[in-house]
Amino acid sequence: MNSLNLGIIALTLKISIISVIVIxxxxxxxxxxxxxxxxxxxxxxxxxxxxxLFISPTVLGYILILILGKNGVIGSFLYKNFNITIIFSWWAGIITTSIVSLPLMYNSVKTGISSLDPIYSEVAQQLGASDFQILKKITIPLIKRNILSGMVLSFGRAMGEFGATLMLVGNIPGKTQTISMAIYSAVESGDSQTANFFLGVILVVSFLVMVLYNYLFSKEGKNR
Structure with missing residues (x-):
């Protein structure tokens, strides 16, 4: 395993983990x-x-370019005033994966909160708890399973993101190339060895995440 491949794996994990935490x-x-x-x-x-969820990743990537590119609504402002370029950077990767993964995380949290009995927050309010205390001490602990489920789904979506990321982040080896883009480049150039290597990495990471997911779920179930 060369340093370039290690860098691709590290970058993919970094982008995926940070985006999951953010969303x-x-x-x-x-x-x-x-x-x-x-x-x-x-x-x-x-x-x-x-x-x-309803538009193709390529279209989403183009929309993000219109917004965050050097001539975009936000991108031009950042570039002209702060000399900040978002596209073709690993930060752009975090933005892209966060946007495509957000629906999965949001809907998981929404389902959890919607299923809660309002009596919990009502009693807490009567006891003098603030909204933030209710959120931190009551709501979040009660929807841990939903949050965990959303994090796993979002991580998997972030790890496999390709279309929108290719549009906004690019496919620059050693700088913005993620595992999905490395597989694409390897297949395109006929390098089946590299493609198979990264396929194995994706499968191993996915397996380990699912093992951790099942372990945490079973552990939480025993603690109830």
Whole structure:
């Protein structure tokens, strides 16, 4: 295993792990605060959250370029005022994988919170607990299974992301190339050995994640 392959694996794991952490916090806060808004606002926000489920990754990648590219709405502002370029960087990879994985995490958290008996928060409020204390001490512990499920699904989606990432991040060896893009490049060039190697890496990582997932679920079930 050469240093380039190790770098590709490390970059893929770094992007996937960071994006999962980011969208976990974002999803919990989004569900919590959207439940306190009007149904109309909630539906509009959820439409944007879930849009990546209904359009192709390539189209999503192009939309992100229009927004974050040097001539994009946000990208041009960052480039002109702070000399910050988002596209073709590993940060762009985190943004892309976060967007495509967010619906999975959000809907898992939403399902968990929706299934909670409101009596828990009502009693906590009567005892003087703040909204943040209720979220931290009651809501999150009660939906741990949903959060864990969302994190596993989101990690798998982030690990396998290709289309949108290729558009926004590029396929630059040693800089932005992830496992999925390395497999694509290897197959395109006829390098079956490299493609099979990264396929094995993906399968091993997926297997280990599922083992951890099942272990945590079974452990939590015994503690109940």
């Amino acid at each position: 976990t916090f974002i999803s919990i806060l989004l569900v919590y605060f959207l439940n306190k808004t009007s149904e109309k606002i909630k539906n509009i926000v959820e439409m944007f959250i879930n849009i990546s």
